[in-house]
Amino acid sequence: MAVAIEVGETIPPLTAHAVSVSLPTWRANVGYEEGERWVVDAMKTGYPRFFIHKSIARLAETIVADHALxxxxxxLFPSHTNALQCQEFLFRKAQDLSLHDVQVIDFVLCPDYEHKLADRKMPPKFSAVLYPQEKFSVAKQFWQHTGCGLSSRRAEYCHQLYDEKVMVNKAKAEGMCRSIKGPKRYQKKMSIDQSSDTNGHDVNETSDPADTQDSTQFVEERFGRHLGMSLAPNAKLAVKRRIAGNLTADVELSEAIILAKNDETTRLMTGFxxxxxxxxxxxxxxxxxxxxxxxxxxxxxxxxxxxxxYVDSLKILEKFGPGCLFYGFGESEDLDNLEKRLADGERYLALFCEFPGNPLLKCPDLExxxxxxxxxxxxxxxxxxxxNFLNVDVLQFADVVVSSLTKIFSGDCNVMGGSAILNPKGKNYDLLKKTWDTEYEDNVWSEDAIVLERNSRDFVSRIERINGNAEAVCDLxxxxxxxxxxNYPKYSKTRQYYDRCRLPKGGYGGLLSATFYATEDAIAFYDHLDTAKGPSLGTNFTLSSPYVILAHYGELDWAASLGVDSNLVRxxxxxxxxxxxxETFRRALAAIAA
Incomplete structure (x- = not known):
């Protein structure tokens, strides 16, 4: 039996901000779901919306020690808005709470530093919701379902600033900050190539030396950061251009930014x-x-x-707003039923679907x-x-297309990200655009954006190879x-719906699953499969999981009633x-007979 990565190790191994965690045997997955200590205590990390990263937990413990009752x-959350949303969720789901029980505290840079970073798109900040410990499971629901929680990189960064008293409670910021002018190397007259600020204005030689430094550089070097966070706005722009489809070359960030804004896109839509x-x-x-x-x-x-x-997609529709109508099979007969309801006068806000679905890889009839x-x-x-948009064009049939950039867009399994795309040709575009421009809050942490941009540079070149590898494994x-x-789109009974959206050079993707007749065969195969094994998908390395056990352990009968069997491996x-x-998959199959 080959187990390449031990239980609880990060995937990739020795990666501080890994998105996945190793659960290399069937028993380890069950043990995780059952809360068995030999698994839980060994976990160095977990999928970020299910497992509170240790850097986030450490910052939360510090805040509790200093501010909690x-x-x-x-x-912890990246913004005051997110914290208020969590507070509202707590009051709604735990109605015995009073206003005194739940507080929101915002943490910002000391005023001495805030003005120095005024030209930055995202100065460090975060907000804490303080609430009774007995309501943890309720607060955790909000954290998991919404994805509003603090990034682990942001938590590390802000924790260092907080410990140095550079970051403080916003309500008590005045008078709390001590003067920190930084190392002496920053208190000298700047060289000629550093003699202007980021807006191109001359620096006054008579000003305080601490004010003449590049304050972002000071913060980064003082606290050991070397990612150049002032580049984050450009990194986000490059990511947007890749998603729009008008940046397909594997180029450095500087070259990506100067490429024409509205070059021909792979989205096949004018005006996008x-x-x-x-x-x-x-x-x-x-x-x-x-x-x-x-x-x-x-x-x-x-x-x-x-x-x-996907489990949390349904939870969002069920727990936020007035609820939803659920069609678990997503078949033509379901659309017949929906059409009858609509003809009888029922009205709905929106239809949410995946293309293809996870884990059966079925496609809805988007047309x-x-x-x-x-x-x-x-x-x-x-x-x-x-x-993914290099294989299929679904924007033509949607008002909004959403995607997890954590997956194949990044590929390296070490950063989280997401996107929402508005269809400029959709009849609801003007209304949605107005709403987004009013409500949108950029909470993508600068370091995460830089890592995501770097990872995604070869996105285009990776897809074709992954498509080919997936077909070969599927055929075996x-x-x-x-x-x-x-289960694979190429061999699904819903292939016709996939092919209507498939691009001329598009393949059938890198995700597939197999359902075994017998549980013991699924276990033997999985335990002998020599790949990384843990949650998440879309990695540059093959990643396997007994998906139904991991995602639906508490509702296996419900999943089976919808055709998703517990013997499935994804x-x-x-x-x-x-x-x-x-050959790796062939050896695992041979272990069944053995």
């Missing part, structure tokens, strides 16, 4: 540009804010969840959904994370008699050499 704990792309801290946060903004724009109306959903939306005036939101699995069903295929990858 007895029996209170803290949940990076101005219609909005970035979020993660994919679920993009979905949460899309649902929230649509409710603000059109009112509190039920939505539709179409097809077997028919789009026609119904036009006829009965509801909006359409499509999650294209698994299909389809031949095995112990496997009940292989594979996110990577960039390995094709022949070696196929």
């Amino acid at each position: 007895p029996q209170q704990t803290a949940m 540009s990076e101005d219609d792309v909005y970035l979020f801290p993660n994919g679920m946060n993009a979905i949460y804010n899309t649902h929230r903004n649509m409710r603000i724009a059109r009112g509190e109306i039920k939505s539709i969840s179409f097809g077997f959903p 028919r959904i789009h026609r119904l939306a036009d006829q009965y005036d509801f909006m359409v939101v499509v999650d294209e994370t698994i299909g 699995l389809r031949e095995h008699p112990k496997i009940k069903q292989v 594979f996110s295929i990577g960039l390995e050499e094709k022949a070696e990858l196929v």
